[in-house]
Amino acid sequence: MSGNTIGGPETDGDAPSGAILSTEGLTKQFGPLTALDDVSIEIPDGGITAIIGPNGAGKTTLFNTFTGKHAPTEGRIEFDGQRIGGVEPYEIVRRGIVRSFQITNFFSSLTALENVRLAAQARYTGFGPADFLTHHASHEEPIADAERVLERVGLDGVATETASSLAYGQRRHLEVAIALASEPRLLLMDEPTAGMSPEETNETVELIEDIASDTTVVIIEHDMDIVMDISDQIAVLNEGKLLTQGTPSEVQSDERVQEAYLRGGGHE
Numbered sequence: 185m186s187g188n189t190i191g192g193p194e195t196d197g198d199a200p201s202g203a204i205l206s207t208e209g210l211t212k213q214f215g216p217l218t219a220l221d222d223v224s225i226e227i228p229d230g231g232i233t234a235i236i237g238p239n240g241a242g243k244t245t246l247f248n249t250f251t252g253k254h255a256p257t258e259g260r261i262e263f264d265g266q267r268i269g270g271v272e273p274y275e276i277v278r279r280g281i282v283r284s285f286q287i288t289n290f291f292s293s294l295t296a297l298e299n300v301r302l303a304a305q306a307r308y309t310g311f312g313p314a315d316f317l318t319h320h321a322s323h324e325e326p327i328a329d330a331e332r333v334l335e336r337v338g339l340d341g342v343a344t345e346t347a348s349s350l351a352y353g354q355r356r357h358l359e360v361a362i363a364l365a366s367e368p369r370l371l372l373m374d375e376p377t378a379g380m381s382p383e384e385t386n387e388t389v390e391l392i393e394d395i396a397s398d399t400t401v402v403i404i405e406h407d408m409d410i411v412m413d414i415s416d417q418i419a420v421l422n423e424g425k426l427l428t429q430g431t432p433s434e435v436q437s438d439e440r441v442q443e444a445y446l447r448g449g450g451h452e
């Protein structure tokens with residue numbers, strides 16, 4: 185075990201080729217509970233990887249170690265050849281990993297455009313609160329970026345509406361737009377279609393596929409039809425351990441996966 189990797193931007197030099205993000209022996213404990221247990225996973229550069237597994241398998245905890253919310257108890261995380269385990273969340277965003285939140289993560293009284301512009305502006309002014317106060321970035325560039333992102337997620341028609349007045353599916357797409365505004369290399373999406381109507385779900389699936397044309401996407405998704413349909417690769421977690429990782433057809437025919445879901449009782 186290489187031990188904790190907190191703080192180091194040092195390059196390991198042996199990152200697997202083709203993987204934009206990898207973990208080795210990643211373990212996360214909450215007191216006596218082992219939420220992630222010796223997980224070694226590789227996220228390929230490009231395309232869509234789905235993280236699946238029964239309730240409590242450790243999927244969200246895995247995301248939280250990628251974003252810097254949780255420092256690993258043990259093990260190594262590398263993004264783009266650099267160690268990121270224990271690196272501060274804002275620095276991880278700066279390096280190119282961004283999460284689209286399942287919970288509301290915008291200013292409801294601001295318009296869709298203003299929300300995305302604030303996120304886009306961070307790329308020009310830095311990511312700390314003080315940067316917003318001390319820098320006076322050009323207004324045009326962030327606005328142009330925000331307009332482009334809103335068009336990409338299909339919200340250009342409601343750019344001047346306040347976020348609170350948007351329909352549920354539109355608000356979820358606004359969250360995606362806010363994430364895209366920082367031009368991530370890796371976008372993490374936690375249950376991107378949860379609570380959506382069939383129509384909103386279809387639009388979101390199309391959006392995810394579009395984003396994946398130039399950004400690596402990792403999703404946590406409970407809807408197996410969606411997972412099998414859009415994923416290039418699937419990683420299955422069970423009780424904190426990586427059960428298997430492979431193509432949709434490999435995972436679908438893996439008896440251990442079926443057993444884990446039967447034992448775990450599936451999802452709510």
Ligand SMILES: Nc1ncnc2c1ncn2[C@@H]1O[C@H](COP(=O)(O)OP(=O)(O)OP(=O)(O)O)[C@@H](O)[C@H]1O
Nearest residue numbers: 214217218219237238239240241242243244245246
């Ligand atoms: N901050 C925390 N403190 C203590 N325990 C936690 C914390 N976060 C997660 N856990 C525990 O870690 C385990 C894994 O939880 P996690 O949320 O990662 O699972 P999950 O696969 O995302 O589940 P679900 O599909 O239900 O969202 C669970 O037993 C959970 O109760």
